[in-house]
Amino acid sequence: MSRIKVAVLFGGVSSEYEVSLQSATSVIKNIPADKYEVLPIGITKSGRWLYFPGDYDMIADGSYKTHPDCVGCAILPDRSKKGITKFLADGTTAFVAVDVVFPVLHGKNGEDGTIQGLLELSGIPYVGCDVISSANCMDKVVTKVLLEQAGIATTPFLWFTKYDMDQFEQYKRQVAQKLGYPCFVKPVNAGSSVGVTKVSDESALKDAVLLAFTHDSKVLIEKNITAHEVECAVLGNRELIAGVPGEIVPEADFYDYEAKYISGTSKLLIPAGVPEDTLRQVQDIARRAFSTLGCTGLSRVDFFVGDDFIYLNEINTLPGFTSISMYPKMMDACGIPYPELCDRLIQLGLARAAQ
Template structure:
C-alpha cells in the first residue's frame, strides 16, 4: 500500500508559536506511520519556512531550528508544483505532498491565511476552509454569525481600537450601558486567550482595553458569566459528530493563556452535568459547527450559567490544541476514538473534501 505524504506544519509567526510546537510534537508522535509518510515543515517566529528532517523530540523546545539538515522550503501557489519546494545547494526540488496538516495556532495559522495558500496550491488540507477559518478566528464576526443563527451566547458589544483612542469616554459608557461589570475584554483576532482580561470597574476596563488593543484593531466586550466552563469536540464534514463534553476548572480566575498551557487546570471528562444538559451542548456544538461553515474539526466552548442552567456558546476553535493536556483529543479518546485513529480520520476528512 502506498503511503500518503502528509506535511505537518508547525511553529509560525504567531504569539502561539510555542504552543504550536507542543501540539505538533504530540501529533507527530501519534500519527500512524504505517499509513502515512510524514514530512515536517517548521516555521520560525520571524516567518522563515524550513523542511525539517530531524527528531520529533527537538521540536517542543525549539532546538529543531539548529538542525544542520534543515533546508529552506515553501509552498508554491502554482498548482503545477503539487508539493513542498525545497531549496538545495544544487537548486530547487519538489517533494510531492498529498495533504497538509497545519498545526498552527493563532494568526497566520487558523485565520484563513494558510488555508488560502493551500487552496491556491490545490493541496488538500486538514480543517476548515479559508472562509470558515477567517470567520471563526474573528470573535466579533463569529458572534454576529451565531446571533444570526439563533445560537444562545453571552451579551456582547464591540469597538474599534481607533474609536477608543479617539474617545475613550464614549467607549466606557457604551460598555457600561450594554454590559455593566464585570466584563471580559478580548482582541477580536487572537487565540488561546492572548490579550484577554476581566474588568471589574472603569480603571480596570481601561487597562484591559490597552492590553487588547496591543493585539488587534478591534475589541470585543462580553458579559461575565458565572458558571461552568465546558468544551465539546466536533469531527466531520457534511455530517459532523460531537464527542462527549469536558469541564474545565481554571487554576486562575478565568481560563486564560497561563491556565491553558502553563499551569494545571482541573479537567473533568465527562463534565459534571446532567445527561440532558450534555446532550444539548453536543447538539448546539454541531449546530454551531454547521452554521459557521466548519469542516474537519473544531472545539466548541460553552458556559453553563449557574443561576438558571442556561447554555451559552463562548467561542469555537478550528485548530484546537493537540498537546498532552489538550481537551480535543482527550474528549474523542473518552468517546472511544484513540488519538492515532483521530488523526487518521482528520487526514482522511481533508482528502475527502478535496475530492468533492
C-alpha cells in the same frame, strides 16, 4: 503500498507559536506511521519556512531551527508543483510531492484563513476548515453575529476598533450599562487567552483595551458569566460526531494561557459536571454552530452553561492538540483515541478535496 505523504506545518507568525510546537509534536507522534509519511515544516516567528528532517522532540523545545540539515522551503501556489520546494545550500532546489497538509498552526496566519488560502491556490488537500469558515470563526465578533442570526445564544458583548479610541468614554459608559463589572476584554482575532484581561472595575478598562490592541485592531468586551465552562469537540464534514463534552475548572481566576499550557493545574472533567440532558443540548448546539459557520474537519466549541442558559462563547477551528488539550481527550472519551483521530482528520481533508 506507498504511504500517504503528510506535510505537518507548525510554529507560525503568531502569538501562539510555542503552543503550536507542543501541539505539532503530539500530532506527529500520533499519526499512524504505517499509513503516513510525515514531512515536518517549521515556520519561524519571523516567517521563514524550514524543512525539518530531525528528531521530533526538537520541535517541542524550539531547537528544530538549529538542526544542521534544516533547509529553507516553500509551498508554492502553482498547481503543477503540489508539494514542497526545498532551497538547498548549493543554490539548487529539490521538490517533494505532498498528498495532504496538516496545518497545526494556532491563531493568526493559521486559523484565520490565510494558510488555507495558500493551500487552496496550490491545490493540495488539507486538514480542517476552509478559508471562509476559518476566517469567520477567527473573528469573534463575526462568529457572534452569525450565530445570533441562526438563533444560537452567545455571551453578551460590545466591540470597537482602535480607530474608535477617541470615543472611549462613550464605550466605557456602554460597558457599565450593558455588561457591568467584572468583564472580559479580548483581542477579536487571537486565541489561547493571549491578550485577555479580566477587568474588575472601570479604572482598569483602558489598560486592558490597550493590551488587547497590541494583538489586534479590534477589541471585544464580554459580560462576565458565572457558569460551567463546557467544551465540545466536533469531528466530520457532513456526518458530524460530537465528542463527550468536558469542563474546565480553572485554578486561576480564569482559564488563561499559563493554565492552558504551562502549569497544567486546572481540572479537566470529562464528562462535564452538568445534567445529561444538558450535555445532549450542548452537543446539538455545537453541531448546529459547526454547520452554521461552514466548518469541516474539526472544531472545538466552547460554552458557558448555567442552570437556565447555554451561551456559546467561541469556536476554535484548530484547537490545542497538546498532551493535556481537551479536544483529543474529549474525542478519546467517545471512543476515538488520538492516533485514530489523526487518521480520521487526514482522511476527512482528503475526502473534502475529492468532492
